[in-house]
Amino acid sequence: MKVGVSVRPKKRNKKVTPLYAKSSSKKRPHHSKQSARQWLVRGLLVIMGVICLTSLFQIRRTQQATASVKEEMKAAEAALLSEENNLAYLKDQETLLENEDYVAKLARSRFYLSKDDEIIFSLPEDNDSKQAKAFNKAYLKEQENAQNQKQ
Numbered sequence: 001m002k003v004g005v006s007v008r009p010k011k012r013n014k015k016v017t018p019l020y021a022k023s024s025s026k027k028r029p030h031h032s033k034q035s036a037r038q039w040l041v042r043g044l045l046v047i048m049g050v051i052c053l054t055s056l057f058q059i060r061r062t063q064q065a066t067a068s069v070k071e072e073m074k075a076a077e078a079a080l081l082s083e084e085n086n087l088a089y090l091k092d093q094e095t096l097l098e099n100e101d102y103v104a105k106l107a108r109s110r111f112y113l114s115k116d117d118e119i120i121f122s123l124p125e126d127n128d129s130k131q132a133k134a135f136n137k138a139y140l141k142e143q144e145n146a147q148n149q150k151q
Helices: 019-097 100-111 128-150
Strands: none
Touching (some): 019 128
């Protein structure tokens, strides 16, 4: 070896390519795969969004229908209660009308019928329906008192 000369390794003969050329050539195929995946994911998200919105609208419609049915049920229950009260009143009337004494008293009070040698005075503030209701209540109380005394 010669003195003063440095020994360098031999250079290999390589082609030198710039960095941008290497990175761009690899990204293009990878970019197209990534783009396809992105489109697939976006498409799935759109489909899921449409399904969710449709489900939400259907849930809202169902809630409104349920509320409407509940309101109808409340109205029907109120009507049923009213009819049950009316039926109870009519049953009371039926039991009262089976009693001949009650019928006679009722006929005298409503139709101003009288017994022999009886005088009836009619006042302007007399109201047949009020009289009948008051008479019915009083008569029912008398009947209950009579039954309680028998027991």
